[in-house]
Amino acid sequence: MATSAPQRRWQAFCPNCGGPVEFASPASASTVCSYCRSTLLREGETLRRVGQSAELFQDYSPLQLGAAGRFAGAGFVVVGRLQMAYADGGWNEWHVLFDANADTPPRSGWLSEDNGQFVMSFEAPLSDRAPNPDSLSAGGLQMLGGAAWQVASRFSATLAAAEGELPHAPRMDSSYWVVDLRNTQGEVATLDYSDPAAPTWSVGRSVRLSDLAMTGLRQDSTASVKSRAVPCPNCGASLEPQLETTQSIVCHQCKSVVDVSKGVGAELSAYHQITGGDPQIPLGTSGDLALSGGTPKPWQVVGYMERVDIPESPEDEQTFWREYLLFNKIEGFAFLVDTEEGWSVVRPITGAPAKSGKDTVTWKDKTFKRRWTYTAKVTYVLGEFYWRVRRDERARVGDYEWRNGGRLELLSSEQTGQEITWSQGRAVDAAEVQRAFALPEQQLGSLRRDVASGSDTTSLLVKVTVGLLLLALLFAFLRACSRDDCQDYKNTYGASSAEYQQCKRNSGSGAIYSGSGGGSYGGYSSGGGGHK
Template structure:
């Protein structure tokens, strides 16, 4: 049981309203009054008002002031929060204070929400000039603090609101660049330019909330989430998110995509989308999966996406695939992906591979060879998502693979705007997918379209030859008489197949109603992307 309690507290009255303001650390320079939201600067034994913080918007984070935990053997307590905002969303940075030890005073750190997961980081002096943010590019390399970093995201952010005890006076309503960087050691670094003369530098690692032994979290019961229910702005049907981290939700009545990142009571942005297909694994289905070996854990399907690539010329074939967003309360999010080549199970990674941008990149001491580069787009979504699903957003994807006998691992980078996300996973057989989710056996023909789903080598070779023959014949027919461009999917997978139906819907849609990217892909394998934090 974690019980973090600072050794000494200092208290004074707010100079604006007279309410008590408490400091747990002598090192803290600022606080925000919980009664009048005055931003207070600590000056010796007195407090001086230097501004007023905006009201925090309700984002349903599981964390709150007073929550306690342990990290690397030391106890900490959550004492403050910064609520950051940028054009595509926002994130929280929680100020955590570690207990003093025999050899050092209380230490400040940050617990930041990052793409559906969490990162603990610590500020450090940067003993060299910080780079000009205008010279940085997503995916580019930068040497800092003796290490090579890959630029993961570049955003112009604003400190929208602050709460509690803080190590620095907050610079409210000031827009400044925030740069996220990753390295091959799995570390995450941040450069923030709120003070251009002395940019802030912090370094940390991803953590699982379950490993922090947290106590005092916000009530995540169904009763709390029901208060987040709101009407669809298009049809009025009730939207009731099941996850506290949901940023976008699809209306079950009219299939509109609704941005709920601002919380209940805010004006909701929404748009309609074309009708799509029904997922083979229904939303809400729960299965036992082991992502990278180890003990299987319970994962629930909370979202569904249909995606396609954008061919560079009319002679190139277009590919369609489907992705299932999976959620585990303690593990976060992962993706199960259904493509023409088979199924894969993947999730975002914290760091970045070495030799990024070359034909061969290294991750976990394995050499992944480049296979495809293409532009991907989401055409239809259902369920809930931890990022803001955007319309007409495209992503540049680079896919890599590593093989060892029958084992296939996948690695992918996806760039959307000024953000690059890497993801890693493995191929799985259709029979595994059926077992994961206890699907009916008669569903196997629809699941097992891939050539690696248990066929013997003779059957596999024969089917490949037949498929090539069919494609050649179809191509000749298409050129001769301009038949339906989706006939390739109809002939290969059947008229009722997901590929054929998805192709027909996309052709009818003519690009209208497309929505944004989910993250990274490997012929449909997703990294889960979304916002910077």
């Protein structure tokens, strides 16, 4: 079991204010004085002030200094934190120190936030020369440490604030590149260029706080929830985020999207939005749903989003769909997606699939075939989100499918700027959605209001059959009209008369035999649209 003192502590006094400073590990190089915020560098038995850390902003992370847990059989304690910031928001990296024993020296790691989840990673020597960050772009492949990695994101970050004990002296003076990479084994790696001459390389995996048996987490009492209330900058209504990880919240009164990523007390930014539709599953509704077909688990609807694709050609149809953000305090976040082709449930994955062909990728020994590639835009949101929601947020999306009989699994990539995220899930029937969230039975019809999956063989056959029947009826109708319209001319003037031939030409009956087509069957377009 982790203790509050993994090994013998080293104590000293801050050279700036004289306050007591304590190191839990002899391997730690730096700390931040909790009294005057001085950044202190340890040099043997002395401390030297090398800078000043900004005040921490009060975020909603459940972690805090002193929290303890277990990972891979070893206990650890949270001893430090970096608050990182970039153009689209920020995140925390928590420095954790593992228990030492007679056989092993103290080991430190990083417990970091990742797409609404957490990753435990460890710094490691990099045998290869770190690539120039300018040569890396989201979605690109890179060989590092003897393995192939996909670049997941590249952005310029700054260290906004720091606290506690750290393995390196924090760089507070300027911004630097941070590159995240993922591989087919479900691992995530980071290249930190805060020291351009010697970039830091770390590798880790996704973890759940429940699996870490954490103790000493920030308590989510009624009082603490109310203390996080902030006023809407547009109408003044009181907004009370209910999730620890909320970065954006929609005002229940004026429907403005408010950025709360900088925490309580910070200046809030917001934007108005045009009112959209009402979600069929109301915010706050809870239901039991199985993400991968296993045991159903409780999920609560905390966010709602309407999106639309941007056609690349005027001939393409425009498609609209809805996404519900689901939350489970143990599992994290997932998405329930309502499209013209039916329902699906997906969640972000830590790794990245391998490209196995021109239009295929492989993930977990399954080959997924690409079906659509398009640009999606957010048009309306409600509720809370673990990322900063931007006005008209756009993403380049690639949808992939894997089929085995009646079983359909989905894989999707979304790229926004220099960041790409992969998600995996499965198709679900509208009846399963209705049962899971205990919706009224009379609502089942509206849940199925859209057409069934266009890739469903039976549905497609029905559409094609109906289309062909309509064409046959149209053909017979035109022939009948042609015969009725011209029969009098034929009877009066004869089949070879100019009058009869002119009537035939005006009737357009010749076009029936010309073989010209429009690419559709009974109004069901065979190209464009319906892809999400």
